[in-house]
Amino acid sequence: MAKHRPTIADVALAAGVSKGLVSFALNDRPGVSAMTRERILAAADELGWRPSLRARSLSTDRAFALGLVIARDPQIIAADPFFPALIAGIETALAPVGQALVLSMVVSEQAELASYRQLAAHDRVDGVIITDLRQDDPRLALALELGLQAVTLGHPDAPSPFPAVALDDDPGIRSTVDHLVGLGHRRIAHVAGPARMLHGSRRRNSFASALELRGLHGDLIVETDFSASDGARATAELLALADPPTAIVYSNDPMAIAGMGVAQRAGLHIPDDLSITGFDDSDVGQYLNPSLTTVTTAAQEWGRTAASALLRLIEGDDVADIELAPARLVIRGSSASPPPRTPATAR
Amino acid sequence: MAKHRPTIADVALAAGVSKGLVSFALNDRPGVSAMTRERILAAADELGWRPSLRARSLSTDRAFALGLVIARDPQIIAADPFFPALIAGIETALAPVGQALVLSMVVSEQAELASYRQLAAHDRVDGVIITDLRQDDPRLALALELGLQAVTLGHPDAPSPFPAVALDDDPGIRSTVDHLVGLGHRRIAHVAGPARMLHGSRRRNSFASALELRGLHGDLIVETDFSASDGARATAELLALADPPTAIVYSNDPMAIAGMGVAQRAGLHIPDDLSITGFDDSDVGQYLNPSLTTVTTAAQEWGRTAASALLRLIEGDDVADIELAPARLVIRGSSASPPPRTPATAR
DNA sequence: GCAATCTCCTAAACCGGTATAGTTTCACCT
DNA sequence: AGGTGAAACTATACCGGTTTAGGAGATTGC
Structure with a gap:
């Protein structure tokens, strides 16, 4: 019974x-x-x-859930402190109101779009949080076509039908560059993320324009896929230059950590021979030797804000773009003045 | 219209x-x-x-979704490559059959149980994947009470109503210890995870028994919460001992990396003065200086297998416990022979 | 004093599937 | 020829909510 x-x-x-x-x-x-x-x-x-949520779902045509699709190689996500913090933030907004997060993690862009389609076809979610914006991002049109509400993490590069919840990277990069230039560096490189990703290219632009503002060249840039291994490769390339940089600004922490290792193995002393800075402020950074100068972003807050904005949007409220506190430089041990003289006859 | x-x-x-x-x-x-x-x-x-999945849901009383509740500090998850790989693996099993993953990330154990209750109360999922098993884990009884199907990642410490999908850590730890002993180490320490967590205590037991099998003391163990900062603290404690270890076996990579930094800052050279090994094989490990000797586990495979086992269970099939390929040592640069003589008068 | 209106409530349709009882058709058996 | 049974299909109840049309009774308006 x-x-x-x-x-x-x-x-x-x-x-x-x-x-x-x-x-x-x-x-x-x-x-x-x-x-x-x-x-x-x-x-x-x-x-x-x-x-019963199911009955309610059927009769009111709502899912009471939000979707998040992450399209990156697990190895890359694994090293990146951003997503766990983002998800934790989303959760803090959803749990109290009985909503749920449907997470999808895929590898290719192909699979990514299919994943959105599936979420919509099955009515799994009422809206999605779009992260890792790309140039001319197809997901905006797709979400619109599928009838999904959405918020974007950051501003798209074109007029968007959806509100953006943005956290400005620029001040973080800019003050990193200022910090290095202030220390005396003149030859500074940037290990960038994929140019197709907007935050990748924006950090790159911030880097270049900050340097040019100081009358320096901002063109020593190597593009990567954000992975530690690609960060290592980029570092090796930069150090092999005839006139290698005295400082490298990495666009995430895992690459900076890998780069530090590569430089050390090449016999360089950090920070005396080479300054290194990261981005995202992973926990390990402060325990490295030397500790990692990096940029901190309030990823958890970002998730919380985005989720609650999306909920309001789904409720039918008007939601304007939201700007969060910008990224902030955290100075630690991996950045210092450059070596006194740069021998012209490097090899 | x-x-x-x-x-x-x-x-x-x-x-x-x-x-x-x-x-x-x-x-x-x-x-x-x-x-x-x-x-x-x-x-x-x-x-x-x-x-319509909703209509089907209502009439067949199924959610067509699985749940995963992760209860750890975001900072700890962030550094840990395990969860992204696990989730990616789960996804590969779910996507082809139109199922979805509902993810919940909480901080406290209190919130964790509440999260399971909420998933069940709202009929969000048909089953859950229980990870990070603890001693006398309350979630088994809870899942049973809530009428949720479940699989556990690893074997619980008591008879379980649910099938286990297990990946044996023991060979990984054991061969790490053998590797170090083979190199000549006699004083080896372990930086363990929380004893309440079964994989924490099992790795600890493997460590101790492997050492005792070699006629050595396996009691130099410091317990941590798995965080990089706690790993740093543990390392500092070990190095401050009158008779410090010549090798430290860490129970995850972030702690090993933090420990390496702490040791280096204390003036030790890795691996000549101190050997260090990690656990989980994060991507950055191989680019550190020195590269990190660690233990690799097929986390993605684990997720895939657990998810498909759970799906079969929900279908009503009988599902037996499943053993995956065990953890495997990956020898890299952070382990070497101990220094020739240990001065009895350290300090 | 009687219609108009408002408040509080009920009955029933509806969301979009699944499941079950029952009907029709037709082949087969003796 | 009449009974049996299986196959193919229909009608309808049902899952558990929301929503709409409408009704009864009290209140208001003139």
Whole structure:
């Protein structure tokens, strides 16, 4: 004799009213007398009734869930502190209101779009948080086509139908460059993320323009896929130059850590021979030798804000773009003045 | 004039049959003639009909989704390559069959149990993947109470109502210890995870028993919370001992990396003065200076296997425990012979 | 004093599937 | 020929909510 969980009909029976009225009472709708409402809520409470999300979903055409699709190689995500923090932030916004996060992690861009289509086809989510914006990002049009609400993490490079929740990287990069130039560096390189990714190219642009503002060349840039191994490769390339940089600004921490290792193995002393800075402020950074100068971003806050903005959007509210506190430089041990003289006859 | 997506009734009308028969045809049930089935499928295809997951959910009492609750500090997860790989693996099993992953990331154990309750109360998932097993883990009884199916990642410490998908850490730790002892180390320490976590205590036991098997003391163990900062603290404690170890076996990579930094800052040369080994084989490990000797586990495979086992379980199949290929040592540069003589008068 | 209106409530349709009981058709058996 | 049974299909209840049309009774308006 399995004891079924109580339904709205049980509550209605117990309270001596109709199903419909229970629904009204539950949803705080007018047309229920205060006394009856009390009685209904008491009965519901007594029976331990929780409305079935499935039934609600079917009749109201809502999923009560948000989607997040991450399209990166697991190895890259693994090293990146950004996503866990983002997800934790999203969770803090969703849990209190009974919403859920549907997560999809895919490798190719192909699979990514398919993943959005599947989320929509199955009505899994009411909206999606679009992260890792790319140039001319196809996901905006896709979300629109699929009837999904969305917020973007950062501003797209074209007019967007969706609100953006943005955290400006520029001040982080800019103050990193200023910090290095202030230390006396003149030849500074940047190990960038993929140019197709907007935050990759924006950090690159910030880097270049910050250097040019100081009258220096901002063209020593190597593009990578954000992976530690590609960061290592980029570092090796830079150090092999006839006139190698005295400082390298990495666009994430894992690459900076890998780069530090590569430089050290090449016999360089960090930071005396080479300054290194990261981006994202991973936990390990502060325990490295030397500790890592990096840029910190409030990823968790970003997730929380994006999720709650998306919820409001789904509710039908108007949501304007939101700017969060910008990225901020954290100076630690991996950056110092450059070696006194750069021998012209490097090899 | 919004064009509604076609429903089963539209298909029935188009094919000239009843709703029920369309349902039968769709689900490959007997009682539909081959010819009619063709006609129905053709009509469905023509209309572009996809059955509504919501309606199916309501009438069949299934969620078509799995849940994963992760209860760790985001900072710790961030540094740990395990979870992204696990999730990616889960995804590869779910996506092809139209299932989804509902992810919840919480901080406290309190919130964790609440999260399972919420998943169940809202019928979000048909089953959960239980990771980070603890001693006398309350989640087994909870899942049972909530009527959730489950698989555990690893074997619980008590008879379990759910199948386990296990990956044995022991050979990884054991061969690490053998490797170090073979190099000549006699005083080897272990920086362990929380004892409450089964993989934490099992790695610790493997460590101790492997050492004792070699006639050495396996009691130089410091417990941590798996975070890089706690790994740094543990390292500092070990190095401050009157008779410090010549090798440290860390129970994850972030702590090993942090420990390496701490040791280096203390003036030690790795691996000549101190050997260091990690666990989990993060990508950055191989680019550090020196590169990190560590233990590799097939986390992605683990996720894939666990998810598909759980799906079979939900289908009603009997699922036996599954053993995956065990953890394997990866020897790199951070381990070497100990210094020739240990001065008795350290300090 | 009687219609108009408002409040509180009920009955029933509806969301889009699945499942079950029942009907028709036709072959087969004796 | 009449009974049996299986195959193919229909009608309808059902999952558990929301929503709409409408009804009864009290209140208001003139």
